Amino acid sequence: MQHQLRLFFVALQFLTRCPVPRWVGYQPAWLQHCARWFPAVGTLVGIVAALVLWAALKLWPPAVAVGLSMAVSVWFTGGFHEDGWADTCDGLGGAVSHEKALAIMKDSRIGSYGALGLLLMLGLKAATLTALTANAPLALAGLVFAHTASRAAPVVLMRLLPYAGDIEHAKAKPLATQAGTDTLALALGWTLVAGIALLPLLRLVAALLALAALVLWMRRWLKRRLGGYTGDNLGACQQLSELAVLLVLAAAS
Numbered sequence: 001m002q003h004q005l006r007l008f009f010v011a012l013q014f015l016t017r018c019p020v021p022r023w024v025g026y027q028p029a030w031l032q033h034c035a036r037w038f039p040a041v042g043t044l045v046g047i048v049a050a051l052v053l054w055a056a057l058k059l060w061p062p063a064v065a066v067g068l069s070m071a072v073s074v075w076f077t078g079g080f081h082e083d084g085w086a087d088t089c090d091g092l093g094g095a096v097s098h099e100k101a102l103a104i105m106k107d108s109r110i111g112s113y114g115a116l117g118l119l120l121m122l123g124l125k126a127a128t129l130t131a132l133t134a135n136a137p138l139a140l141a142g143l144v145f146a147h148t149a150s151r152a153a154p155v156v157l158m159r160l161l162p163y164a165g166d167i168e169h170a171k172a173k174p175l176a177t178q179a180g181t182d183t184l185a186l187a188l189g190w191t192l193v194a195g196i197a198l199l200p201l202l203r204l205v206a207a208l209l210a211l212a213a214l215v216l217w218m219r220r221w222l223k224r225r226l227g228g229y230t231g232d233n234l235g236a237c238q239q240l241s242e243l244a245v246l247l248v249l250a251a252a253s
Helices: 002-015 028-057 062-077 080-092 098-106 112-160 181-198 201-225 231-252
Strands: none
Touching: 002 028, 028 062, 028 112, 028 181, 062 080, 062 112, 080 098, 080 112, 080 231, 112 181, 112 201, 112 231, 181 201, 201 231
């Protein structure tokens, strides 16, 4: 039990700015095993975002409240996933070779595809969440579930695809390996339990079907373009999954 708690803190430290206790320590192998707790970290991020949204709705119009909630969540995670989405847009937005795409994604500079992708992603999330605030309880619950489920989707992708880049030069080398069965089972189990607790059954089923379709599409796309995934692609998967959940909930409301 203590080891699982340690893995949760490693995941929390990896995905957010949140400090963790010193006793946690670190070993490279833990970074791969901690992926099982990515959805749990997503739940925490979602709760923070939802609390900010709930409080801000009492003081400002929905658009302002949504902007504040998104700003806090981006700050809390250090824009980690947004950066991966932008890099993926730059690398795969044009018709370039496998090797060129990987080189572009390693470049710290943002290009036109990345800038446009980031602008559209943030704009669509803001617009969708603003529409959802017409039903505040659904917006709050949906926000928590979107952050939770969107951290499980990359774990599934890690299970379905091999790593596409140079493992020796990967920024997080332990994550450049396929997720184990136990890791995948715990990530999906946490997501399902959270979904049952947060959403009505029909809305949950619709959101899960959308996520499954998205992950399968990304698997096909990345396999064709890169032969596998990179860390940036996992961030892109999280962003697309978060948006997919919000879009499904907004369409059903």
